[in-house]
Amino acid sequence: MGYVLGTTVHAAHEADTTMAPEVVIQVVAVYSTILIMFADLGYKEPFLKWLKETFKIDSEVPKKEPGFKPARKRWVVERTFAWISRQRRMARDYERTQKSSEAMIYISMIRIMLKQLSPVPNPWRGGAVWSPILN
Numbered sequence: 592m593g594y595v596l597g598t599t600v601h602a603a604h605e606a607d608t609t610m611a612p613e614v615v616i617q618v619v620a621v622y623s624t625i626l627i628m629f630a631d632l633g634y635k636e637p638f639l640k641w642l643k644e645t646f647k648i649d650s651e652v653p654k655k656e657p658g659f660k661p662a663r664k665r666w667v668v669e670r671t672f673a674w675i676s677r678q679r680r681m682a683r684d685y686e687r688t689q690k691s692s693e694a695m696i697y698i699s700m701i702r703i704m705l706k707q708l709s710p711v712p713n714p715w716r717g718g719a720v721w722s723p724i725l726n
Contacts (some may be wrong), residue, residue, distance in 0.1 A: 593671040595700040596622055600692040608633050612641065619646050627651060629664045675699045 597618035601610050611634060619625065627649045628642060639650045653662040675681050678699040686692040 593667040593674075594704060595671065595675075595696060598693050598696045600689040600696075606633075608635070608638060611638055615642060615646070615648075619648075629668075631662065631665070674703050678702065 597614045599610055599613050599617070615628075625646075625648055628651070630639070630650055630652050632652060632655060634650070634652060639652070642648050642650055651664075653665070675696060680695055681699050684692075686695060
């Protein structure tokens, strides 16, 4: 569904691939039933082997193909990034610490999930306006 299960914020000079174990440990501690992880081409064999040996989680990495072809499940990740970046506080980097940045990601995701659960349509997106007087 594209919901954030875990996050880590790190300095720009650190590669995502080297910080991946930190996120995986976080997520597996809460969601121990994960069976497969989808990753992009940046995640090489040492990480994928560690993932399989440590947590018994299979991984799926798409093969490089000529031309443009969307990778399986990749659109879910990109859609989630778009959802989060639409939040006013996430449009710019206002946070001073890594922990507050991580907290804002979780708060944004909570807000997104609550809006998806709400029975009240959003009037700004063409939905009907709910009113206790009319209903």
